Amino acid sequence: MNDTFKITRKELKEMMRDKRVRFGAFIMPIFLVLMMVQLFGFIIGAAKGAVKSTVYIVGAQADLSKTFSSAGMSIKTVPTTEDGIKLIKDDKAKLVLAFKSAMTDGQVQIEAYYDPKQQMAQLALSGVQQALSLENKKALAETLREKLIPETAAEHIKLIPKPVEVGSKGAGELIVGFLPYLIVLFAFSGGMSMAADMVAGEKDKNTLETLLITPVGRNQIVLGKVLALAVVCFLSSFSCVVGLLLASVLKLPGSEEMFKNGFGVTPIAAGTIILLQLPMVAMFASILIAISSYARNPREAQTYLALVNFVVILPAVFSQVIGLTDLGSKLWINAVPVLNSANNIRNALLGKTDWLAVAITFGVSAVLALIGIWIAVFLFNREEVLIRI
């Protein structure tokens, strides 16, 4: 067996026996994805529930009460407006509708009392507004018909939304929002816990000297370590997709909202994700090993790694909101490390893989990985790897 692979195999064996790696790199991403699916599902469910929540009514008209009931809202009556306001202040009601007596022109005015600081109250109000808007349209259409005026007269210009299916069927928008971020994040942090131990830790425990005294060349030793760490980074990163698959298969509470389009990660999207992950984890692993080779001891290495972590987190965070801008479709964005991978993973999940962008991203990450490996090899070959005054 090639010496590099001997080193890799031993490093992997050691890492897999480390609780920190098993928990931080594999269990944590799966757990985090399961939690996020549940959390987002719960929030969406709660928001929908708020639209159809209980509405308190003062002096109701029977017809309008029916309108709200048929919109899925439950109706309760309160004797006076003051009672209704008290319920809001006591946080027992989100929305109180006080019906006023009909105007001479027949218009019914309803005062809607709510706490504007409460998002759930705002959602309940918008639910009522939608129900009333439909009722108003019906009433207007009837009036126009009675006066033999075409219904279209009330809507001089009508907007008809026509969604266009771009690319294949993709994942739900929430999955697209957080999955690329987690994939990139764990590609780095999955290997971070072990990186400090792999060279700086070996210096500290004096095992590095023993290793350097074997006939195996230093290049092979460091490449073996980079390869082992890249495997852990990759598996950690891919654990996020596994977590999502688990959430989909187990049909956990909240997963219905998240998986409206099914699992959403198509084979092409999964393949694209893996393709983008490969140079990215090589880049991260080489940076991590280079830092570990430079540091005197694991504590110093951890300090540097914590700082570098921010450099990875920032573009990863930006990838979550890139959909709010048109930057995601620009070609130059594929030259920005980390962000390019996250953006292309996002597009793959949306079913809109742009192969030119994927190729550029792959190339940029691969070049950076090679530079990272060169730096790691250079630092590991210096005498200072063992003795740094």
Next chain:
Amino acid sequence: MVRTNGLKKHFKDPKTGIKKAVDGIDIEAKPGRIFGLLGVNGAGKTTVLRMLSTVIKPTAGSAEVNGLDVVADAQRVRASIGFMSNSTALYGRLTSREVIQYFGTLYGMDDARLAERMNYVLDKLEIHEFADRLCDKLSTGQKQRVSIARTILHDPPVLFFDEPTAGLDVVTSQTVMEFIEEARDLGKTVIFSTHIMSEVDRLCDDIAVIHDGIVVASGSPDTMRQVTEEKSLERAFLQLVKFQASYVSTRKASE
């Protein structure tokens, strides 16, 4: 055989400029004999051993190990040495067997040879009973035995010991010293670095006293006693080191 000629190692020190860790050392260690490198902490013993084991390159001078140049034939030099220090340097999350096997594969041993040598070292050092226990769970004595097994697994003709008994209890120290004597009896070239004079008296056939990176005296332990006119090797060593210290301070003052 291990031979050095004007061996030097200078480090760049950001605070003091150049640090002359080893400043021209000539030694010769022969097969079937134990060569002791004596010196106080920081004298340069470990740096000499690191150059001989090719971990660091000499600034000047040359060194041969088993007839091979430490710079030109570094990889072959490494294949022909075994190195053991006071730190057991074992991987805590691997078992004793896995550690020994791992190093066997790194030394390029084929499966049959590895199996044969594994059996030999496990028997010889009585490791069988804890061979499948993680190194983190071993006692200091057990760790030291595994460390010895790792050092001799590939049956190297040259062995380096860098203060191998430092911090060990009497029983474990005894095991290490017996092992060093056995290596000598097997005709191996042994270089043994220490500052414990009782061990030198027991083990070493030839010695070199190093201080401030240079050899201040060399010969057999008896020669040291005769030169310094001291009965104990410890007092002889102290006299040599003190003489060198005063010599160095006089030289620095004149500079």
